[in-house]
Amino acid sequence: MSDKVTFVASKREKTGKGANRQLRNTGMIPAVFYSQEGEHMILAVKEIEFTKMYHKIGTTRIFSLEVDGKTYDSLIWKAEMDPVRPRINHVDFLGVSADKPLKVKVPVDMEGKAPGVKLGGVMTKYRDVLEVSCTAGSLPARIVVDINGMKVNQTVFVEDVKLEGDATINFNSNFALVRCVAGRKVVDEADAAEADSKKAKAKK
Incomplete structure (x- = not known):
């Protein structure tokens, strides 16, 4: 197995269609992190960097999601595509625990x-x-x-x-x-x- 990929995301405060549209116009993608314990964080990721990682690891490779210096073993749970343009509109990450079934x-x-x-x-x-x-x-x-x-x-x-x-x-x-x-x-x-x-x- 190859080395685990580390990907950095940032927290965001504004939500809603207008805020998400503005975020995408700056080259970012709105995202949400969910843990198996019920925790969730509202995030933003860089579109170009995320797209490269998504094509590399898909939805079945565990990677390290870094937020504010803390890392979480995660999967790309869902990448929602734009209905018109070839780009990703929204991302859901799932934090995984070693002892919890998936x-x-x-x-x-x-x-x-x-x-x-x-x-x-x-x-x-x-x-x-x-x-x-x-x-x-x-x-x-x-x-x-x-x-x-x-x-x-x-x-x-x-x-x-x-x-x-x-x-x-x-x-x-x-x-x-x-x-x-x-x-x-x-x-x-x-x-x-x-x-x-x-x-x-x-x-x-």
Whole structure:
């Protein structure tokens, strides 16, 4: 795991649409920090610096939020985008405690080379994110599905994916997460094989 990022925010007193608009006009983003113990602070962050950090760590990496010289282990809980312009309008930070459970949406990635693809199959991922329950120390940055060895029509189900530490994926019923779907080439070859088999039976 890479070193924890430290990001500095400042407290603000004015709130409301007008105050937030003025803040954004100065290159800042209004933000709020919430702790798992119920504490909250009204903050402002520099737009350019926050955007860079957001693209770097996303919403699943814990970082140190520094406010008035004090630091808080935190997550970017929500980054609200402007409906018109490509910029962030508002940010919610969540302070995390080592011993308190979290529920976080974690992105799903596939890694490896599936033999089924070489035979004409197509890898299909059915979920881009999954909700994970864990304590802060076990929070995965992403959920990796190993597709090495997957053949055509083979499926990885959500219950097949195991995470480290106390992290678990939340789901009510088992569902397909990744599948090597038969492509056109595979289907054509299967149809041809079936046709040959019927011809052979007809000659007997």
